[in-house]
Amino acid sequence: MLFTEQRFALFFIAVLAIYWALRGNRARKNFLLLCSYAFYAGWDWRLTPLILFSTVMDYALALRITGDQARKKRWLVISLVANLTLLGFFKYFNFFIESAVGFSAWLGIPLSMHTLAIVLPVGISFYTFESLSYTIDVYRGILKPVRNFLDYAFFIAFFPKLIAGPIMRAKDFLPQLTDGRRWANVNVRACLTMFLIGYIKKAVISDHIAQAIDPVFAAPAGVAASTLWLAAALYTLQLYCDFSAYSDMATACAGLLGYRLTLNFDAPYLSQSVREFWTRWHISLSTWFRDYLFIPLGGSRGTPMRTAVNLFTVFVLCGIWHGAAWTLVIFGMIHGLFMSIERFVDVGRMPRPLRHAYLLLVLVLSLSIFRSTDVSLWVSMLRGMFGLGAATTTATVSSSWILPLWWLVPIAFLLIQAVDQRVHLARALARVPMWRFTAAYGLSVAFVLPWVAVGYRPFIYFQF
Amino acid sequence: MTLSIEPKKDVAVGPQGKRPARKDGTAAERGQASLFFDVVHVPEVESVSASEIARPARAAAGGSGARGGRVAVGAVALFVGVFLLAAHGVRMLVPWPSDLGNDVRMRVFEQHKDEYDAVYIGPSTVYRSFRPDVIDPIVSKAGRPFRSFQLGFGGMLGYEQSFYIREILAMQPRKLRWIFVEPSQFVTDPTMFNLYSERGVFRSDLTTTREVLRGIALSTDDWQERARLWAGHLKAWSWRLANLGKGPAIVASMLRRHLDADAIEEEIVLKQGGFQDEDDPFGRHHRGFSLFEQPPPIDPKVYYQDLKTLATRNQGRFNLSSFDIESLREQRRVVEGAGLELIYIVPSLYQPVPWITALNAQGEMGTLMAFNSPTDYPKLYRLRDRIDPVHVNRQGAAAFSLEFAKRLAEMWAGASAAPEGTR
Numbered sequence: 001m002l003f004t005e006q007r008f009a010l011f012f013i014a015v016l017a018i019y020w021a022l023r024g025n026r027a028r029k030n031f032l033l034l035c036s037y038a039f040y041a042g043w044d045w046r047l048t049p050l051i052l053f054s055t056v057m058d059y060a061l062a063l064r065i066t067g068d069q070a071r072k073k074r075w076l077v078i079s080l081v082a083n084l085t086l087l088g089f090f091k092y093f094n095f096f097i098e099s100a101v102g103f104s105a106w107l108g109i110p111l112s113m114h115t116l117a118i119v120l121p122v123g124i125s126f127y128t129f130e131s132l133s134y135t136i137d138v139y140r141g142i143l144k145p146v147r148n149f150l151d152y153a154f155f156i157a158f159f160p161k162l163i164a165g166p167i168m169r170a171k172d173f174l175p176q177l178t179d180g181r182r183w184a185n186v187n188v189r190a191c192l193t194m195f196l197i198g199y200i201k202k203a204v205i206s207d208h209i210a211q212a213i214d215p216v217f218a219a220p221a222g223v224a225a226s227t228l229w230l231a232a233a234l235y236t237l238q239l240y241c242d243f244s245a246y247s248d249m250a251t252a253c254a255g256l257l258g259y260r261l262t263l264n265f266d267a268p269y270l271s272q273s274v275r276e277f278w279t280r281w282h283i284s285l286s287t288w289f290r291d292y293l294f295i296p297l298g299g300s301r302g303t304p305m306r307t308a309v310n311l312f313t314v315f316v317l318c319g320i321w322h323g324a325a326w327t328l329v330i331f332g333m334i335h336g337l338f339m340s341i342e343r344f345v346d347v348g349r350m351p352r353p354l355r356h357a358y359l360l361l362v363l364v365l366s367l368s369i370f371r372s373t374d375v376s377l378w379v380s381m382l383r384g385m386f387g388l389g390a391a392t393t394t395a396t397v398s399s400s401w402i403l404p405l406w407w408l409v410p411i412a413f414l415l416i417q418a419v420d421q422r423v424h425l426a427r428a429l430a431r432v433p434m435w436r437f438t439a440a441y442g443l444s445v446a447f448v449l450p451w452v453a454v455g456y457r458p459f460i461y462f463q464f
Numbered sequence: 465m466t467l468s469i470e471p472k473k474d475v476a477v478g479p480q481g482k483r484p485a486r487k488d489g490t491a492a493e494r495g496q497a498s499l500f501f502d503v504v505h506v507p508e509v510e511s512v513s514a515s516e517i518a519r520p521a522r523a524a525a526g527g528s529g530a531r532g533g534r535v536a537v538g539a540v541a542l543f544v545g546v547f548l549l550a551a552h553g554v555r556m557l558v559p560w561p562s563d564l565g566n567d568v569r570m571r572v573f574e575q576h577k578d579e580y581d582a583v584y585i586g587p588s589t590v591y592r593s594f595r596p597d598v599i600d601p602i603v604s605k606a607g608r609p610f611r612s613f614q615l616g617f618g619g620m621l622g623y624e625q626s627f628y629i630r631e632i633l634a635m636q637p638r639k640l641r642w643i644f645v646e647p648s649q650f651v652t653d654p655t656m657f658n659l660y661s662e663r664g665v666f667r668s669d670l671t672t673t674r675e676v677l678r679g680i681a682l683s684t685d686d687w688q689e690r691a692r693l694w695a696g697h698l699k700a701w702s703w704r705l706a707n708l709g710k711g712p713a714i715v716a717s718m719l720r721r722h723l724d725a726d727a728i729e730e731e732i733v734l735k736q737g738g739f740q741d742e743d744d745p746f747g748r749h750h751r752g753f754s755l756f757e758q759p760p761p762i763d764p765k766v767y768y769q770d771l772k773t774l775a776t777r778n779q780g781r782f783n784l785s786s787f788d789i790e791s792l793r794e795q796r797r798v799v800e801g802a803g804l805e806l807i808y809i810v811p812s813l814y815q816p817v818p819w820i821t822a823l824n825a826q827g828e829m830g831t832l833m834a835f836n837s838p839t840d841y842p843k844l845y846r847l848r849d850r851i852d853p854v855h856v857n858r859q860g861a862a863a864f865s866l867e868f869a870k871r872l873a874e875m876w877a878g879a880s881a882a883p884e885g886t887r
Contacts (some may be wrong), residue, residue, distance in 0.1 A: 449708050
């Protein structure tokens with residue numbers, strides 16, 4: 001059930017109406033928990049036991065960590081191993097098998113191993129990281145374990161952020177469960193506007209771009225360099241619109257239910273360095289890696305070289321987090337490399353326009369491998385982009401109406417980034433009379449829907 | 465080259481120390497405390513008297529749940545009202561569906577609607593068989609001035625036929641007197657119905673959807689299947705209601721009209737009374753389906769063998785219990801209600817249609833002209849006149865149109881007034 005689908009709209013309206021009609025915080029939370037599991041089961045009911053298992057395990061282990069101080073490290077290790085094993089098995093098992101077979105073949109040792117037909121549980125990377133952050137925070141003493149199992153289950157399963165984040169921290173979310181939510185405290189106008197903005201970014205911009213560039217990424221060999229550059233630039237725009245749209249819509253849905261989700265995007269393409277980019281892009285993931293991996297590795301307390309190695313390690317793992325593919329490993333390596341380089345080279349000395357251009361170039365090139373389904377396709381694309389492959393086909397960025405509007409791309413970049421500065425919008429909206437807002441909203445929806453790319457496409461980050 | 469200065473304690477993946485100075489720190493640092501979220505959702509501890517949340521605060525202070533409920537209902541009603549009004553306005557701009565050049569034919573008919581006495585409606589067998597340039601002179605010569613227009617669209621089945629009949633009548637064509645329709649089944653299965661295609665959504669207006677839902681309710685499918693069909697058709701209806709994805713088509717149509725891009729095509733369509741054949745210079749009227757790009761070779765032996773048994777198969781038993789007879793009657797009521805005459809025609813079909821025989825036997829078909837008898841009309845079944853077993857080519861269309869015109873002239877002349885059942 002995608003946020004852009006009609007059935008989600010029906011589901012959410014029903015949930016919202018019943019939720020606010022219920023009396024009492026406990027009843028509301030239980031109802032939302034039930035809805036969250038129903039939402040998850042809607043993807044594939046066979047996956048529900050997995051999330052339940054993960055929830056029960058970490059709930060119990062967190063209690064053991066505080067109840068058994070002498071052996072708390074052991075309980076934490078069990079949590080880490082169990083969570084990472086689940087993640088590794090469901091997400092990476094086949095990747096490791098295939099890579100091992102490929103490597104042994106390269107060495108001249110033929111191996112025959114079978115892959116398994118494993119269903120990738122949607123959202124597993126997201127809820128596993130949330131679960132891990134909980135047990136680690138309890139271990140560190142930052143957080144007391146939650147006694148009420150249903151509260152913990154609610155934190156893990158809360159449906160707006162279950163499938164593709166933001167990755168919430170227990171210390172940020174659990175306190176919200178103690179007090180009753182009040183409709184009076186919900187800024188309906190800001191939430192609805194945020195949802196509509198997310199909807200436009202996904203259903204209008206991202207999906208149209210996807211239709212246009214998918215053929216190019218599927219077979220980049222022989223395509224003209226200008227087309228390849230345009231496709232790569234459009235993908236950069238698409239990915240941002242797609243993923244940030246999910247966060248926008250998730251935040252808006254959570255907001256309408258009275259809950260706050262963490263900020264996930266902060267106009268990342270306005271950054272002036274790769275380092276700054278990662279403080280504005282998928283913030284909930286980058287801060288997770290910072291707090292639970294980079295700092296335990298030593299952060300930047302060692303030598304600059306050690307810091308660079310730490311950064312590189314973190315970003316390779318960040319790439320792997322995105323999926324079981326060598327393209328994503330290389331994506332992580334590229335970003336790790338630039339993060340490390342920026343430790344030694346002061347990008348800030350460059351003129352401002354150059355800094356922006358530098359970042360966008362890194363993004364366009366690195367995100368093109370993020371999009372490519374195969375390393376060889378990416379190499380083929382890069383060769384074409386730099387004029388090393390002869391243009392043998394006349395393939396363009398599809399027959400879509402986007403092609404003649406290429407000049408809109410940079411404008412769209414800026415405009416869409418500006419949308420991230422929503423605080424002003426939200427404040428302004430809060431002062432608009434309700435009837436005027438409602439009428440304007442009805443009008444906006446009527447004029448937005450005709451521009452939707454018909455046919456639902458899953459959000460890109462669902463696969464992670 | 466410089467070495468960056470890092471804070472001594474915890475260090476972020478990002479350049480905590482190097483981030484351009486902002487009053488409220490980096491987004492990552494702000495996290496939940498972000499200003500935006502303070503506005504989206506007001507923290508419980510915070511005073512609710514801040515200007516941006518003044519209204520909800522008053523509502524809370526009032527503690528009047530009933531008033532809040534009324535406000536919510538009012539807001540939803542206002543939203544729905546404005547949305548429907550605006551969507552209706554947008555819908556006026558939505559062009560006719562463009563597949564197989566149907567948009568051009570509908571547009572030409574709309575522009576010249578007051579010039580025609582009759583239209584032909586039906587699926588590809590109508591689309592390929594009726595040539596107004598052949599029919600009109602013969603009928604006119606028989607003493608009745610007659611000008612007709614061909615509006616057969618590939619795959620146009622029962623509900624879509626009713627939709628186009630209503631659309632044509634809504635244009636209020638002054639001279640129109642006859643609507644010729646090839647009877648088709650009222651198919652409710654979304655996959656067969658091409659429901660989510662441009663055409664499928666376009667025809668899913670309230671009346672058509674109501675008819676289809678009724679048809680599904682009357683069907684003998686199990687409740688799960690009926691629920692699936694209901695949901696599918698309601699979805700298509702909501703797509704139409706919202707003009708989902710129609711923006712590019714609206715703009716393209718406006719541009720084409722502004723540039724007069726379809727002028728030549730419109731001229732040809734007008735000249736041929738809507739008939740388009742395999743010689744169509746635009747290449748989209750006759751071979752919209754890849755199936756026909758290279759027509760499969762016809763095995764003469766099989767073809768003629770099938771024809772021999774066609775009469776028997778046409779008379780085969782057919783259980784009408786799942787047939788939406790009510791929609792068929794409604795089709796007639798609509799036409800006759802507008803003061804026009806509905807005449808059902810069965811072209812020289814290759815496939816058996818026992819359900820038409822059964823309906824005719826029950827007296828549901830009214831006036832019916834049938835040409836699906838290889839014995840009576842051997843000329844209409846010549847293999848050289850077909851592009852595939854089902855469809856005739858230009859030459860076959862001429863032969864059929866000639867036969868049809870003669871029969872029509874005779875019928876109107878009173879020589880053969882009795883309607884003829886399908887054989």
